[in-house]
Amino acid sequence: MIGKYIFNKNSAKQKDKQKLKKTHKKTKILLTAILLAVIGFFLTSKTKIQAQNNLETKTQPPAPTILIPQNPNITTAKPVIAGVSLNNTIVEIYLNDILTGQTQTNNHPSGVGNFFWHASEPLNLKAHLIKTRAIDINTQQASDFSDELSINIIPFGGPALLLPDQLILTKPLSYVEGVAHNDSFINIFIDGISVENFSLGSHSSFAVGFKHTLSHPITSGEHTIYIQAKDQTGRVSLPTAIKTFKIIDFPAPSLIAPASNLKTVNTNPVIEGFAFNDSLVKIFIDGIIDGEIKVQNHPSQTAHFLYTIKNPLTIGQFHNITAKAEDPRGRISQNSNNIQIFTQYFYIPPTLLGVKDVGARALVYGVAHNDSSVHLLIDGKLDSAFTPDNHPSGTLYFEAYLNNPVTYGTHQITAQAFDSSGKPSKISNVLYYTLKTPESVAPASEIEVKEPESTKKEEASQEDISVQEKEDTGKIEIIEPDPAGQIETPDEKEGATNIDAEKLAEEEAVPLDAGLATTTNWPLLFGIIILIGLAIIFIGWYLGQKRKLLNEGIDKLFSEEEKSFDAEPLDNQAGAKIVKSKKEKKNKIKEQNSFIDDLPPPPPAI
Numbered sequence: 279m280i281g282k283y284i285f286n287k288n289s290a291k292q293k294d295k296q297k298l299k300k301t302h303k304k305t306k307i308l309l310t311a312i313l314l315a316v317i318g319f320f321l322t323s324k325t326k327i328q329a330q331n332n333l334e335t336k337t338q339p340p341a342p343t344i345l346i347p348q349n350p351n352i353t354t355a356k357p358v359i360a361g362v363s364l365n366n367t368i369v370e371i372y373l374n375d376i377l378t379g380q381t382q383t384n385n386h387p388s389g390v391g392n393f394f395w396h397a398s399e400p401l402n403l404k405a406h407l408i409k410t411r412a413i414d415i416n417t418q419q420a421s422d423f424s425d426e427l428s429i430n431i432i433p434f435g436g437p438a439l440l441l442p443d444q445l446i447l448t449k450p451l452s453y454v455e456g457v458a459h460n461d462s463f464i465n466i467f468i469d470g471i472s473v474e475n476f477s478l479g480s481h482s483s484f485a486v487g488f489k490h491t492l493s494h495p496i497t498s499g500e501h502t503i504y505i506q507a508k509d510q511t512g513r514v515s516l517p518t519a520i521k522t523f524k525i526i527d528f529p530a531p532s533l534i535a536p537a538s539n540l541k542t543v544n545t546n547p548v549i550e551g552f553a554f555n556d557s558l559v560k561i562f563i564d565g566i567i568d569g570e571i572k573v574q575n576h577p578s579q580t581a582h583f584l585y586t587i588k589n590p591l592t593i594g595q596f597h598n599i600t601a602k603a604e605d606p607r608g609r610i611s612q613n614s615n616n617i618q619i620f621t622q623y624f625y626i627p628p629t630l631l632g633v634k635d636v637g638a639r640a641l642v643y644g645v646a647h648n649d650s651s652v653h654l655l656i657d658g659k660l661d662s663a664f665t666p667d668n669h670p671s672g673t674l675y676f677e678a679y680l681n682n683p684v685t686y687g688t689h690q691i692t693a694q695a696f697d698s699s700g701k702p703s704k705i706s707n708v709l710y711y712t713l714k715t716p717e718s719v720a721p722a723s724e725i726e727v728k729e730p731e732s733t734k735k736e737e738a739s740q741e742d743i744s745v746q747e748k749e750d751t752g753k754i755e756i757i758e759p760d761p762a763g764q765i766e767t768p769d770e771k772e773g774a775t776n777i778d779a780e781k782l783a784e785e786e787a788v789p790l791d792a793g794l795a796t797t798t799n800w801p802l803l804f805g806i807i808i809l810i811g812l813a814i815i816f817i818g819w820y821l822g823q824k825r826k827l828l829n830e831g832i833d834k835l836f837s838e839e840e841k842s843f844d845a846e847p848l849d850n851q852a853g854a855k856i857v858k859s860k861k862e863k864k865n866k867i868k869e870q871n872s873f874i875d876d877l878p879p880p881p882p883a884i
Contacts, residue, residue: 337419338419338420338421338422339363339364339367339412339413339414339419339420339421340363340364340412340421341410341411341412341421341422341423341424342361342362342363342367342369342393342410342411342412342421342424343361343362343363343424344359344360344361344408344409344410344424344425344427345360345361345362346358346359346360346361347359347427347429350427350428350429350430351429351430351432352401352429352430352431352432353432353513354431354509354511354513355397355400355401355431355509355511355512355513355514356396356397356398356399356400356401356511356512357397357401357429357431358394358395358396358397359371359394359395359396359397359408359410360392360393360394360395361392361393361410361424362383362390362391362392362393363383363390363391363392363393363410363412364383364389364390364391364412364414365383365385365386365389365390365391366383366385366414366415366416367382367383367391367412367413367414367415367421368380368381368382368383368412368413368415369381369382369383369393369395369410369411369412369413370410370411370412370413371395371408371410372408372409372410372411372423373401373406373407373408374406374407375407375409378397379395379397379398380395381393381394381395383412399512400511400512400513401431402431403431403433403513403514404430404431405428405429405430406428406429406430406431407426407427407428408426408427408428408429409423409424409425409426409427410423410424411423411424431513432513433513433514433515433516434459434462434507434508434509434513434514434515435458435459435507435515436506436507436515436516436517436518437456437457437458437459437462437464437505437506437507437515437518438456438457438458438518439454439455439456439503439504439505439518439519439521440455440456440457441454441455441503441521441523442521443519443521443522444521444522444523444524445521445522445523445524446523446524446525446526447523447524447525447526448525448526448607448609449525449607449608449609449610450495450496450497450525450608450609450610451492451495451496451501451503451523451525452491452492452495452496453489453490453491453492454466454489454490454492454503454505455487455488455489455490456487456488456505456518457485457486457487457488458478458485458486458488458507459484459485459486459507459509460478460479460480460481460484460485460486461477461478461479461480461509461510462477462478462486462507462508462509462515463475463476463477463478463507463508463509463510464476464477464478464488464490464505464506464507465505465506465507465508466490466492466503466505467503467504467505467506467517468496468501468502468503469501469502470502473492473494474490474492474493476488476490495610496525497525497610497611497612498525498526498527498528498609498610498611498612499524499525499527499612500522500523500524500525501522501523501524501525502520502521502522503520503521503522503523504517504518504519504520504521505517505518506518525609526609527611527612528554528603528604528605528609528610528611529553529554529557529603529611530601530602530603530611530612530613530614531551531552531553531554531557531559531583531601531602531603531611531614532551532552532553532614532615533549533550533551533599533600533601533614533615533617534550534551534552535548535549535550535551536548536549536550536617536619537617538616538617538618538619539618539619539620540617540619540620541619541620541622541699541701542619542620542621542622543621543622543623543624543625543701543702544621545587545590545591545592545593545621546586546587546588546590546591547586547587547591547619548584548585548586548587549561549584549585549586549587549599549601549617550582550583550584550585551582551583551585551601551614552580552581552582552583553573553580553581553583553601553603554579554580554581554603554605555573555575555576555579555580555581556573556575556605556606557572557573557581557603557604557605558570558571558572558573558603558604558605559571559572559573559583559585559601559602559603560601560602560603560604561585561587561599561600561601562599562600562601562602562613563587563589563591563597563598563599564597564598565598565600568587568588568589569585569588571583571584571585591619591621592621593621593622593623594621594622594623595620595621596618596619596620597618597619597620597621598616598617598618599616599617599618599619600613600614600615600616600617601613601614602614622701624701624702624703624704625647625650625695625696625697625701625702625703626646626647626650626695626703627693627694627695627703627704627705627706628644628645628646628647628650628652628676628693628694628695628703628706629644629645629646629706629707629802629806630642630643630644630691630692630693630706630707630708630709630799631643631644631645631799631803632644632709632803633691633709633711634677636679637683637713638680638683638684638713639679639680639681639682639683639684640679640680640684640691640711641677641678641679641680642654642677642678642679642680642691642693642709643675643676643677643678644675644676644693644706645673645674645675645676645806646666646673646674646676646693646695647672647673647674647695648668648669648672648673648674649668649697649698650665650666650674650695650696650697651663651664651665651695651696651697651698652664652665652666652676652678652693652694652695653693653694653695653696654678654680654681654691654692654693655691655692655693655694655705656680656682656684656689656690656691657689657690658690658692661680661681661682662678662680662681662682664676664678684711684713685713686713686714686715687712687713688710688711688712689710689711689712689713690708690709690710691708691709691710691711692705692706692707692708692709693705693706694706707799707802709799
């Protein structure tokens with residue numbers, strides 16, 4: 279029992295020892311954690327304090343010091359600004375509180391370097407405030423602004439203008455005289471506007487006299503003038519005193535023709551106007567001189583002139599025409615009134631085909647473009663004007679008797695066409711018509727009398743070529759018109775191909791009447807006939823091809839319909855009627871598309 283008690287007692291002691299060990303271990307762990315926390319807090323606080331100390335050590339750099347310019351009055355428009363600043367800094371230059379430029383400091387072993395800045399643009403003639411600021415290159419810390427320095431750009435030495443005030447001239451002002459400093463750049467102002475500038479050289483006296491010729495002389499009127507100088511840095515001088523001069527007006531010419539806003543086909547129009555006696559009138563086209571003309575004096579002191587444009591005007595453009603007058607003393611007038619004209623292309627001219635003999639009032643016939651008004655001219659003078667009826671082809675045919683009987687002899691017959699707006703064409707080809715004196719005319723019994731053609735023949739003669747399709751072959755037959763009543767010379771008869779031999783023999787047997795001699799432009803007539811014939815052949819071939827294709831399409835269409843009807847038996851009489859109507863419709867379309875020429879045959883030759 280005693281042993282058992284001793285054993286139990288020892289076991290209890292061991293358990294107490296183990297509990298005590300565990301308690302000590304936990305206590306050590308807790309103390310270690312507290313110690314680490316205290317150490318971490320201390321280190322963190324130290325780091326923050328050190329960082330704060332480092333921030334406090336980043337102080338602003340000191341402001342730069344401006345050393346140049348020392349004199350506030352500057353004699354250059356591009357001054358130099360220099361001074362000192364801390365090493366490794368960028369110096370900013372401010373003019374009138376505006377950042378104008380910057381420069382880097384040149385480092386020095388002492389820790390303070392110098393900076394230098396030269397203005398690139400000239401400064402105006404006024405007071406300017408200058409200040410600087412330094413920026414540390416490493417920390418980008420900016421210093422405070424330096425003390426402001428006020429500078430004043432002194433004007434450059436002004437030139438002298440050698441021209442009296444209130445001057446009255448009778449000729450244009452062509453040059454300017456004066457004196458200025460060496461190497462000056464002179465600017466001339468007329469009526470407050472800079473018109474010209476030029477540079478001067480140098481002289482040992484430091485002053486240079488000049489006489490500058492104006493590229494554009496000042497003409498009439500009252501004007502003001504002054505000059506201003508610049509040095510090589512751009513520093514301007516004070517302007518000279520404003521002087522007034524007056525140039526007595528020379529009368530400007532007046533243009534009276536052509537009318538303004540005229541549309542013309544003439545590229546060398548005639549300019550008509552008036553100018554003062556002894557004037558030399560210069561004509562300008564779009565501001566460029568075209569030529570000049572000396573007027574012929576008149577007792578009224580106002581002379582009339584006619585000037586033909588020398589350089590052809592560009593077609594399809596508007597042109598402005600002005601003039602200036604100059605007198606023998608060199609006075610130049612102001613610009614005349616402005617005339618604006620538009621040059622355009624000619625209208626399509628007519629073509630005269632021939633003349634029919636009806637005595638002193640010959641019958642002229644030809645072709646022209648639709649909507650044309652035709653003027654007949656005899657020996658270049660207007661005989662008559664008429665407006666023929668249009669033709670669907672776009673080219674109308676006309677016949678017209680001469681309005682005024684011609685005199686004995688040979689005459690030129692021409693024509694000119696005008697469109698609806700009055701635009702003219704060029705003159706047509708020329709036909710010659712001769713009316714002989716009665717003594718040279720053969721007896722009336724020997725002359726074949728030709729009756730005038732009927733109205734139907736005149737209308738039919740508008741067709742230069744009639745086309746007739748032959749039903750059996752499908753070809754196109756070209757029938758040339760018979761030039762009935764046309765008078766040919768013997769040489770033309772030898773080359774004629776459209777007059778049969780019998781008629782030619784009869785005409786050769788009959789002596790020519792006094793009014794039967796004329797000249798016909800056969801090459802032109804044959805060329806027109808051939809071109810129209812080729813055009814009709816092509817149109818006939820084209821219509822034939824279209825007709826063939828159309829018939830083939832109709833045959834194919836109705837053949838398919840017939841097959842469809844043949845394939846299905848018709849149950850009643852209505853079906854048979856539908857097939858019959860389809861076939862009748864097909865035949866009717868074929869008849870409508872067949873080419874049938876209903877043109878009447880050409881009139882028989884007289």
